Amino acid sequence: MRGSTTSLPPPSPLSQPVDSPMADTHPAEDPLADVPELKTYLATEHDEKVDALKLTADSIAQMRQTANNILITNPVNMAVVVAVLALVARYMVESRGDAWVAGTTCAGIIFTVLAACRYLTQEYIYTAETINFEWLGEADVIITKFGDEIIGTVIVDWISGEGRQKRKKAWVGEIKAWTVRLKYRKKGxxxxxxxxxxxxxxxxGAETVEFADDHANAKRILPSFYNKSFETRDRKARELLADLLEATPTKGKRR
Incomplete structure (x- = not known):
């Protein structure tokens, strides 16, 4: 008895393997298609300048929070507060024998210390309130936008006068403010x-660019003992600017 044989139909193009030339392939979607554009340019619109000034004022207000943290976490300050709390608690327990009163008294001391820190750093808020168009003057506002959001700004004033090389009408750029929105910092x-x-x-054709001595974040309210982090940040900013100027000199050498 002969076995029956059946012939298979030719393969359909839809059944071809993915790597087949006949496969119906679709171009891969761009993973960055929905990522907003990042651009840096000189702001000319009023609203852009307003947002840049607000960002600058916010950066000064954030310095208050940093100063508060410095005061609270400073080892010397913490040691003094702990010593005072220990003495008060011991006195209250030994004299009155009431641990509850001792606890509430210590809590009151802690709240007083925190309130004192906020009082000592409130000048940063007053400084932030001075950042307005009067403060801006004729300075240029350069911004970085991520989509529709301004995430960084640098404000530079161009000063004309006698240059360092005794050349008249030399331009010098003075940076009045430089800041990046908090969540976008340390990203370049x-x-x-x-x-x-x-x-x-x-x-x-400016002779050089430098940070103004009284730039927006130069305000120091606390004694110098507490300003190490602020000074370090300022020094790094000046060093970065110096490196950029060295890599790209603003003016060519005279022949």
Missing amino acids: VGSALLEEVVKEAKKK
């Missing part, structure tokens, strides 16, 4: 802003 946004300032300085 600040460096890109300073690079843009150096480019603007080169266009204007």
Whole structure:
């Protein structure tokens, strides 16, 4: 008895393997398609300047929180507070024998210390309130936008006068403010802003660019003993600007 044989139909193009030339492939979607555009440029719109000033004021207000943390977590301050609490608690327990009263008294001391820290640093809020168009003057506002959100700004004032090389009408750029929104810091946004300032300085033929002595974040309210973190941040910003100027000199050498 002969076995029956059946012939299989030709394979359909839809059944071809994925790597077949006949496969119906679709181009992969761009994973960055929905990511907003990041751009840095000189602001000309009023609303953009307003947002940049608000961001600058916010950065000064944030310095108050940093100063509060410094006061609270400083080892010397903590040691003094703990010693006072221990003495008060011991006196209250031994004299009155009431641990509850001792606890509430110590809690009151802690709240008083926290209130004192906020009082000592309130000047930062007053300084932030001075950041307005009068403070801005004729300075240029350079911004970085991530989509529709301004995430960084640098404000630079161009000063004309006698240059360091005794050349008249030399331009010097003074940075009045430089800040990046908190959640976007340490991502290269600040460096890109300073690079843009150096480019603007080169266009204007400026002799150099430097941070103003009284720039927006130069305010120091606490004694110098507590300002180490602020000074370190300021020093790093100046060093970064110096490195950018060295890499891209604002003016060519005279022949």
